[in-house]
Amino acid sequence: MLVLGTSAALLALGSGGVLLRRNPVAMLMSVELMLNAGNLLFVLAARVRGVVDGQAAALIVLVVAAAEAVVGLGLALALFRDRSRVDVDDPAEVRG
């Protein structure tokens, strides 16, 4: 119960961080918090359910998080390296 609450709070905290920060890297770190919340849930569920698959899935999600971080940071770097200011709201030339 405690851990479940923590994971939910972490998910919300991460989403709040994504919305709060203007720095793309901080934003991506907040996304990592959200993914960690999911991982915590997997491990907890493995324990509650007594099924080890949850732990294995947590390992796989770790890999996914790494892959996501690599691509995300690559894109952020490419987009912001030549800008004087790092603010995710600055590139707003494309307006959907």
Place this chain on the structure above:
Amino acid sequence: MSGVLLWAWALTLPGLVLTGLGVGRRPGSASLAGPGVLLVVAVTWLLGSRTAAELRQVDWLPFLPDGAFHLRGDALAAVMLAVLGFVSLCVYVYSLAYMADEPPAGQRRFFMYLDFFVASMAILVLAGNLAVLLIGWAGVGLASFLLISFWLDRPGTLGAGLQALAANAVGDAALLVAIVLVPAGCGDLLTLQTPACLAVPGGARLTASLLLVAAAAKSAQGPLYFWLPSAMAGPTPISALIHAATMVAAGVYLLVRTNALLAAAPPVAVATAALGVATALGGGLASLQQANFKRGLAYSTVSQLGYMFAGVGFGAPFAAIFHLVTHASFKALLFLSAGVVIHARDGEEELAALGGLRRALPGAYAAFLVGSLALVGLPGLSGALSKDAILDAGEQANLLLAVCLFGGTFLTGLYIGRLFFGVFHGPRPDEQPIHHPSPLLLWPLVPLAVGAVVAGYLEWPAGLLSSALGETAGHAEPVRFASPFGFFAGLLGVFGFALSGWRGREQAAEPVRVGTDAGWVGAVARRGYGLADRLAAIHSGRLGRYALASVFGIAIILLIGLRA
């Protein structure tokens, strides 16, 4: 022969391809054969054995209640095809001369659009069920849009085309709902009124109302009239063929085709009649206020379509079809002779700048006079007989509406007289040069003029048309005719016509400004686009906002889903 009739819609497609490939010394000449063969096929069928043919490929669209590919060639379809072939053949020939000043690529495009239109219209009248009807229905709408917007470099043509699309879309939405709401197995245009097919909440009234909305949109009735006058931005041959003689009559055709359904829903039938009468009067009044030659004629079309709607609503589908046939020839004649005038004056359409053209353009003058007299119902001409049939039916069905319609004939005389005397009589307002029309522009007027005079005798006194149509246009008992009601209506029309002549050109050219142009359309369009602009402005391109909206969205949808 019956089999050929079913595939008549494909007849103009070879012409479309050939014209597109650039065959023919004069652009468009390769397309001429299509409507000619169409006319021959339809007339041969009517003169021959008249065996109805059907083609039914079931489960073509398995997700619909009736998803068959269903064609039906019967008398009603053949009559419509004959009208289509006749008018379009005249218009094709006329267009060869009328569009000759366009660059060759433009001419070819024009004729390809025309071919596409004729094919779509033929599918529309040959359709056996709602699904196939929709193919033609949407096709003619598309052709209409493309042809209204044909002169892209002129201001307002695209807007006028979009207006037509918007009005059509209202009708299409109604038709789409109708096509999916009928019970499984229903959709055949002739069996919509059977009890099995009315087993939906709302029943006959709902289905019939939806079809009425669709028909009203296509035929510019009631509040949906607004697009037809704007459609005059297209070339004049188009105004004659699509926006006077054939496509706008598709709504009338649909109601006639499904007249049994209308008969099963009396309130809707009364609404149809009332809508028709109101539009007939409103259109006539509006025509009096136009400063533009073609718009004046367009409102006349709106008004005459109102007569046809009234005929269907009075329970006399045959009268409506009869008026459709006569109207096709005299209104096409009016538009084409107007086109001669406009062509001779380098595109001038304002009444104030036209006048006194009687001597310069005797051919157009004579043609327009014949068309006008047929329109006002000079006893003996085609319009008199068909209008008589409608008024006669109204007298038996709903006297109050019939009397209103009777009064409308006076308006008809007034407005067409105003256009006729305003353009051809009186002094010339300026000394602009006048090009003499080529024979190609004038020859097509001859068959149409003949039609305008004699089309009525298809029915009177021998009852040829009603016996040919038989059950396909309701219980087509030969109309009594020469009823005093109809006769006096004709005289009233002629009186109005003469009154306009007596008032003279000066007053005639002066439009009566009351301002009945559709203000509500503009308001709705402004609101709609304003809303759209505001919504689009939400998309600021800022990632922070987007992320915020996404997270909020996830949270709210999650909450709703857990509470639902």
Place this chain on the structure above:
Amino acid sequence: MSELFLPLAVGCAVALVSGLAVVLARRPVHSVVGLLVHSLAIASLFLLLAADLVAIGQVLIYSGAIVVLFLFVIALLPAGGAEGPIGSGRALSAVLAAGALLAALAAGLSASLPAATGRSVGGVEAIGRSLFGPLVVPFELTAPLLLVAIVGAVAIWRRQEQAP
């Protein structure tokens, strides 16, 4: 379970507080340090939940690789990745959205939860059996994902480096 409660509570608290530090730290470097602490706290929670291998993985991949990667990128960003001031409107809306998400989750989770029973499972061998047994397909599917990540990162880098 009861003897585990206190350590678990401490672990959760550390994870949350360090997470808050990640979100709130003014300088990106501080955020990274927060992420490091957070990751270690999560790993300790894993240990307490008897997920030894996942804990090791967490330390190696997260603390070892991902956090370092973030550090590198911050170093490469202009002005050290320092960001402009965050307006109160942005802060308020972020708090509101996070709150809404938490409320929605709470609505789903609090409605009915069974008592936490469970038994401890884990061990390298058991996880290995899982990864090469029921989860072999997802396990193998990490291969194309990693391939995309590698190709993607390299391609995006080449895009900037070799631009005309």
Place this chain on the structure above:
Amino acid sequence: MSVPPALLSVAILVVGAMVILTLTSRLTRDSTALGTIGMLTLVVAALPSVAGDPLSQIALFSILGAAAIAMLLVPSAELHVTTQRPEVAALVLLGSAGAVVLATAGDLLSAALGLETLSLSAAVLIGLGRGERPLEAAFKYFVLSAITFAALIYGLGLIFLATGSFAWPSLAQVEAAYHWVLLAGVMLFGLGVSYELAVVPLHWGALDVYTAGAPALAGYVMAASKVAAVLALGRLVVGAGAPPPAVLIGIGLLSIVWGTLGALAQRELRRMLAYSAVANAGFLALALGCGAEGRAAAVFYVEIYALTALLVFAALAGRGPGPLGLADVPSEEWGATRALGLALGLLSLAGIPPAPGFWAKLAVLAAAWHAAGWGPTVVAAVGGVAGVLYYLRPLPDVFAAVRADGGGPGLRFPAPAVLLAGAAVVFLGLVPGLAYAIARLAIG
């Protein structure tokens, strides 16, 4: 242990991508060889579908078909660095592998991995486009997808908590105590998948991608992700009975209204297409909430929509990545093939029968009438017909601009893709029953 046919295809796609990546330096200059290897991989990858069930058949055909058209367009894709065509081809193959996995996965964890593979390759593919705009769009798309993906992973955790397995869940079979946990989990998972569908309120990133990406690649991203997302969501709805139909219908109608209004406001062709994609996603979500007929209609709709969108984007490929204002349509250089392809695509999107887009809308409307009743049907019908107001707007200009001899040398490449997609669109329009029958078998 027998390997499911779809997984075999995935393996083939990955191998093909690795071959291309290994030979990058050689293939950079030889676009013929690149195209050959790519197409060969796709053809071989399609072979296992012979042994597959209807679901994997439909997934393989539509996704690999989209990839084939994209592969034909790779030589004309507007890239920032023109030597990156091998990478683009490899990413198309890998993204397709992800899409196939998402659509056919046997368990949810695989589906999640497929989704992530697809969205990462999509972000990179878009990011490689020429200029700064595609990069910006790719970054936004990526961040927003990362948020929803984290929510999806959390939802997967909840599902695992409730059921103790990663199999496709069922609300009916879960222990009563875990009912709400599972519902929350399925909702979050479904929302994560919906991001690929681009429904409101998760449409922002996709809008940017469709607007600013290189046309050749944006069309592929749009087609592959929508097909895969519809199949995955359909399976989720069938098995779990969630997300609740009312939610799907609500999201669908909101998207239809939103996308239609947004498209009406546009004066630029690409943006108009992007907003209309949201409206079309709305039709898909609406259909998914309308029972078995609705799900079949959704699959039918997405096949046709994906193909038509590909046709339109193929016709726009090669003209450069910049915006194409509606007022500038006449001055574009249109070859006959491209102009007619664009016109056919627009007609189908607008719903002019017998173009297949119209049949798709009718199928959704029929399902909506039976499952959702009056209100949704009327809203969808009006939203559907309103499409003519924006889709057909450029049409007179396009027809007027057709020149038999038009199209410079740079515009030569898209022609095969346009012809392929156009032929498929015409086929679906004339014989819609076949596609619908397969869709019905796949997921009904």
